[in-house]
Amino acid sequence: xxxxxxxxxxxxxxxxxxxxxxxxxxxxxxxxxxxxxxxxxxxxxxxxxxxxxxxxxxxxxxxxxxxxxxxxxxxxxxxxxxxxxxxxxxxxxxxxxxxxxxxxxxxxxxxxxxxxxxxxxxxxxxxxxxxxxxxxxxxxxxxxxxxxxxxxxxxxxxxxxxxxxxxxxxxxxxxxxxxxxxxxxxxxxxxxxxxxxxxxxxxxxxxxxxxxxxxxxxxxxxxxxx
Numbered sequence: 381x382x383x384x385x386x387x388x389x390x391x392x393x394x395x396x397x398x399x400x401x402x403x404x405x406x407x408x409x410x411x412x413x414x415x416x417x418x419x420x421x422x423x424x425x426x427x428x429x430x431x432x433x434x435x436x437x438x439x440x441x442x443x444x445x446x447x448x449x450x451x452x453x454x455x456x457x458x459x460x461x462x463x464x465x466x467x468x469x470x471x472x473x474x475x476x477x478x479x480x481x482x483x484x485x486x487x488x489x490x491x492x493x494x495x496x497x498x499x500x501x502x503x504x505x506x507x508x509x510x511x512x513x514x515x516x517x518x519x520x521x522x523x524x525x526x527x528x529x530x531x532x533x534x535x536x537x538x539x540x541x542x543x544x545x546x547x548x549x550x551x552x553x554x555x556x557x558x559x560x561x562x563x564x565x566x567x568x569x570x571x572x573x574x575x576x577x578x579x580x581x582x583x584x585x586x587x588x589x590x591x592x593x594x595x596x597x598x599x600x601x602x603x604x605x606x
Contacts, residue, residue: 382557384413384428390554391415391422391583400436404429407439414438420551422583445566445574445584453562453576454539461556462534462549469507471526474500475519535588538573540565545587547573555583 385404392415393401404415406427413428414421416438423442473479477497481504485495496502499514511520533549541547555561558577566572566584573585 384424387554387558388413388415388422388424388428391417391420393417400432400434403432405432405435405438406430407435410439416441420583420585422555422581425580442582442584445568445570445572447574447582448564448567450562450576453564453574456552456556456561456563456575458556460536460538461552462536464550464553465532465534466529467532468527468529471505471507471528472511472520472523474504474506475516475523476500476514477504479504535590537590538563538565541571541573541587544590545571546590547585547587551585555585 388404392403394417395401398418401416401418404413406413406429408427408431411427412423412425414423414435416422416436421438421441423438474481474497476499477483481497481500481502482494483497484492486492497504500506500510506514506520511517514520531550533553535546536549536552537543537546555563555575555577558575558581560578561575562577563573563575566574571587573587574582575585576582
C-alpha cells in the first residue's frame with residue numbers, strides 16, 4: 381500500500397484554476413484530512429497535511445448522500461479491476477481560442493461575455509480526434525504537436541450503476557489498495573460510488589456518462605457479474 385500522503389495527493393486537482401484543491405486539507409474541527417479534485421473525494425481520520433485557507437466546505441458534500449450500513453458495502457475485488465493501460469496522445473493548442481479555453485462573444489445588447497470554446501470544449505487544446513473535427517483544418521498546419529502519455533484504463537460498470545454510467549478504472553485502482561476497501565452505489569439520482577476502508581476512511585467517486593461515440597465496447601469492463 382502507498383503511504384497516506386501519496387494516496388491523498390492522487391485525489392487532489394491538477395487543474396491550475398482549482399488551486400485550492402491542489403493539496404490535501406486538514407479539518408481541525410472534524411480531525412480529519414480530506415482531498416478532492418471536484419469529481420472524487422477521500423476523507424482520512426487524523427492530521428496528514430496542513431489546513432488550506434479557503435478550502436471548500438467538503439463536509440456538506442459528504443452529507444448529501446445517505447451512507448448505508450457497512451453490511452451493504454461489497455468488497456472491491458481484483459476481478460473487478462481492469463488492467464492498467466496508458467496511451468500516447470498528440471495535442472496542439474486550440475487555434476480557435478488561442479489556448480485559453482474560452483472565446484469572447486457579444487450579446488444582442490452589444491455586451492461582451494466569455495463562452496466556452498466549442499472546438500476544444502474549454503480545454504485549450506485539441507487532441508488528434510478533436511483536430512480531425514476542427515472546422516478550419518488549415519489553421520492547424522505548422523502548429524507544434526506535444527506528445528503526452530495519459531491513462532487509457534477501461535471504465536467499469538460497477539454493480540448498482542445504470543447502463544449509461546460507469547467509473548474510471550484508474551480511480552478504482554487508486555482506492556483498491558486501501559485495506560478493507562468496499563463500495564456501494566448511492567440510492568439517489570447522482571449514482572455516486574461510495575467507498576469505505578479500514579481505519580474510518582471513506583469517500584465518493586462521481587460516475588462518468590457512457591456515450592456511444594466516446595466509449596467503444598472494448599473500453600467498458602462489466603463488473604456486474606462479479
